[in-house]
Amino acid sequence: MKRKKFFFAMVALLLVPFALIGQDGAIQGTIAYTGDQAGPIVVATLAIPPDLNEPLKMDTLVTPGEYSFQNLSDGTYFVAAFMDVNVDGLPGFDEPIGLFPGAIVIENSSQMTDIDFAIDQLSRGSGKISGQVHYTGANTGEVHVYAFGLTKTPFTSTHFTFGGDNVYSLDGLFGGEYLIVAFMDVNGNGSPELNEPVGMVEEKITIDEGEVIENIEITLFDAEMHSGSIAGVAVYNGLQAGDIHVASIGLSLTPLNDVVADAQTGEFTIPHLAPGTYHLFAYVDVDSSGGFDVGEPFSESYLDTISVAIGEQIEGMELELVDRGSGTIKGNITYTGTEQGLIICAALGLSATPLAPGFAFRLGDGPYPYVISGVAPGYYTVAGMINSSGDLPSDIDEILESPLGFYLDDFVFVAQGDTVSEIDFTIEDSANSVISGNIVAPEEVHGKVYLFALGISKTPFLQQTLDDAGAYQFLPVGAGKYIVAAFMDVNGDGKYTTDEPIAFTQKLQSVATNSERGGINLQLGANSLS
Incomplete structure (x- = not known):
């Protein structure tokens, strides 16, 4: 049982790097809205790392107002909400949306009140894609049509009851390239099911700013229509x-x-x-x-x-089934501290073996070789810790407080039956590194800057503020891989709104032990939704 608990703790640590314990905390606040749209308010809170039994806690309000989440574990939370104008259960970028601007930390079952924020209508484009949906099967129901794009309108939707003119119109689009898909909601649950009719436009649709594209036909197919x-x-x-x-x-x-x-x-x-x-x-x-x-x-x-x-x-x-993976990851672990005990290592992967354990025996001054076997094909992060107590740790805090280290280069790919060597890394007793850079914003924009560093590391969540754009520094920082993000609070309300400039690193940034990782600069506004 102890081993099983340790495995789940390592999974939580490596999947999303934050801490979570306890069961009696609460988050309460008010959601405000001043626009002219109407619909139920869907509010959600996500714990990092997530509760494996209920990763996303959700509630629905009839109108904007007070919300409350109870029985929350200690940990770090984020809260967001949207107005479900078209009642499809999904946030559309033509619907009011908002999130509380910072992390909410619950400690010792604390009651976090006044977590207030507003939902706002995002900026809308003037483009439109319209057409007709065709279906020759026997099913009936509402047809939902979606547009997905790497644009300022990354997601929008519409729906209608099949049987009339079956015409759809996707409005408020910015210029860009869109994928158009549709399904018939036969069972009325608002979500696509594998046995429901579905269709898509085979080619992506490119639309210029303000362009109106018509007569884009979509044909829905029942599953049994495919041969x-x-x-x-x-x-x-x-x-x-x-x-x-x-x-x-x-x-x-x-x-x-x-x-x-x-x-x-x-x-x-x-x-x-x-x-x-x-x-x-x-x-x-x-x-x-x-x-x-x-x-x-x-x-x-x-x-x-x-x-x-x-x-x-x-x-x-021909598919041959096996009891364990045939791949292997091996390398050397360096540790120069004084803690005694066995080195426990693990490979966490997007694979059929999401957590594969291994060990390294400490003989001499090191480095200490390790082997992780039974690995299925996939991509992995590798980590190690020193277990000085003789008992396997059962929660995140025990792991973070122990000497800990991560492989810092790209994720490790293991093919079927492959042995990947030289996956070497260092275990450190404490965080002793630095992340630094500059926040750049347009000259005419000013305000307090909120910065976050989210890491697969010994220091999984870091936060600070600047009075305005400029140089920043996180320290101490544990060796690992990080995403750095920032937004500028232009209106001074202490909350993020969707028309305020935001930026984040586009890939994980590796930080070595006892080093400074400089030059992580962010241009605010480059990733703004508006």
Whole structure:
């Protein structure tokens, strides 16, 4: 049990680097809105790292006003809200939205009151995309049409009841490139389901500022209308027992399918596939949960891609299931401190083995070699700590207070059966590094600057303020990888609003032990939504 708790603690630490304990805290405040739109207010709070049982706590208010979240663990929280004008359950960039401008820290079950903020209407463009939706199946329901773009209008939507003229119009768009998708909400829950009709515009739509593009047709398809398929055999020769599931995950109109292979022969067929590119993942459902759980046998070929053309029947796929991954990560760990104990290391990955443990024995002055085996294909972060107590730590605080270190270069990619060597890193007793740079803003804009450094490190959350744009410095900083972000509080209300300049580093910044990582400069306004 102690080992299991330690594994979950390491997962939480590496996934999103903040601290969380306790169970009786509260966040309360008021959400204000002064515009002319109407709709329920959806408010949400996210703990960092998230509560694995309920990562995103949500509530809905009939109108703007007071909100409250109770029974919160100690930790770091962020709160945001939006007005669900079109009642689709999702925030649109044509809907009022807002967030509390800083992190909310709950300690010793504290009651955090007056966490007030406003939701505002974002700036709207003058462009429009419109057209008609076609569907020849037997289902009925509301049709939701979405536009996604890497623009100042990254997401907007509309909806209508199918059966009339079936015309849609996506308004308020800024210039840029958009992907248009749609689905029919047959069961009325506001979210797309795998068995509901879905369609998309095959080519992205490029719109200039103020341009109106018409007659963009979308055809919805039922899943059974697609005639592509993938067939083969899944084989497992281990000791665990259960149904073998084979899932296809694809960039297509049939993104996820799951079938059970024949219990005797292992043969499977995944029918009704739309054209697209797919990955296959097979697993033994030992606990009969209907989904894959860590520790269950799985196939390692899930990174391979399979292209399916219109109506194509692909056969002869062979999937071999194993009890553990066949990859290995190894390297050397440097530690020059005085703490005694075993070095525990772990690889956290986006893979079928999300946490793979290892150990390094301290013989001599080091560096100390380590090996992490049983690793499935995927991308990994590697970390290590010194365990001086003889018991595996069971919470984040114990880990952060121990000598700790992380591999600082890019994430480690492990192919099937591959051994990745020279993944070397240093463990440090305490944070002793510096992050520095300059905040630059337009000459005509002034205000207090709020800065944040979020890290996979011994110091996972750092915050400070400047009176105006200029030089900044975070210290002490633990070795690790960081995102640095900042916004300028132009209106002086102590809160972030969507028309205020904001910026953040576009990739993780590595910081070595006992060093200064300078030159992390941010140009405020470069990433503004408005």
